[in-house]
Amino acid sequence: MRDLATGAEREIAMTGQFRIDPTASVAAVTRPGASGIDLIRIRDGVTTPLCDACEDVGWSDDGRRLVVGEGEQSRLVVYDTTTGRGLLLTSHPTWRLTQPRFSPDGHWVAFHTTNSPSLRQVYVVSATAPTPVPVEQWVPVITDFGVQPRWSRDGRSIYYFSIRDGSMCAWLQPLSPTMHPSGPSRPVQHFHDPRLAGVVRAFVTHDEQAGYLFATLTETTGNIWMIDGRAGAIR
Secondary structure (H helix, E strand, C coil), X not given: CECCCCCCECCCCCCXXXXXXXXXXXXXXXXXXXXXXXXXXXXXXXXXXXXXXXXXXXXXXXXXXXXXXXXXXXXXXXXXXXXXXXXXXXXXXCCEEEEEEECCCCCEEEEEEEEEXXXXXXXXXXXXXXXXXXXXXXXXXXXXXXEEEEECCCCCEEEEEECCCCCEEEEEEEECCCCXXXXXXXXXXXXXXXXXXXXXXXXXXXXXXXXXXXXXXXXXXXXXXXEECCCCEEC
């Protein structure tokens, strides 16, 4: 962490993926090898274990809850950051449940599934249900191919990436009050340039903040070399 006024820097964690809560007071850090998640208090570095064999953290906007993937991500669990208690949100017997994210009002969780090596889908479930949400009550949002769901600020749409047009492009799906699709998805930004594009499958990452969509893209370059067979030299 760097203090922008003084330039002073302080190490928060040595390794692992991390997500800072919306209040900027706690960082959820994934241990190496996805062996678990620790909560690290920003101001003094005090570390509290949250869960084992878990990853993919999503914070609620008030910073009081986290949703994580557990059991090789076959289930989603919501943790209370005050008590440390976890409650099962939903699970699937064979699919992996990835990239869970709370809606801005905290009433819903969106995630994408790994159904097979070539199929990803986006679903939404209630985050306020008193018991685990069965698969039959999942709300299907994107069923052809969708990954990395992120909520719009008003909670009425979901940004995601899809390869439906042959490239990994950013799309937006409007939602009804019941979280069902409201009309067709529309493209937000195409990335058809082979030199600068979203990578294949589900590896592109992005986030929506302050009205902007931030995304990681892969830049690909190549060189041609000639081998002189007589001299054994590469040119």
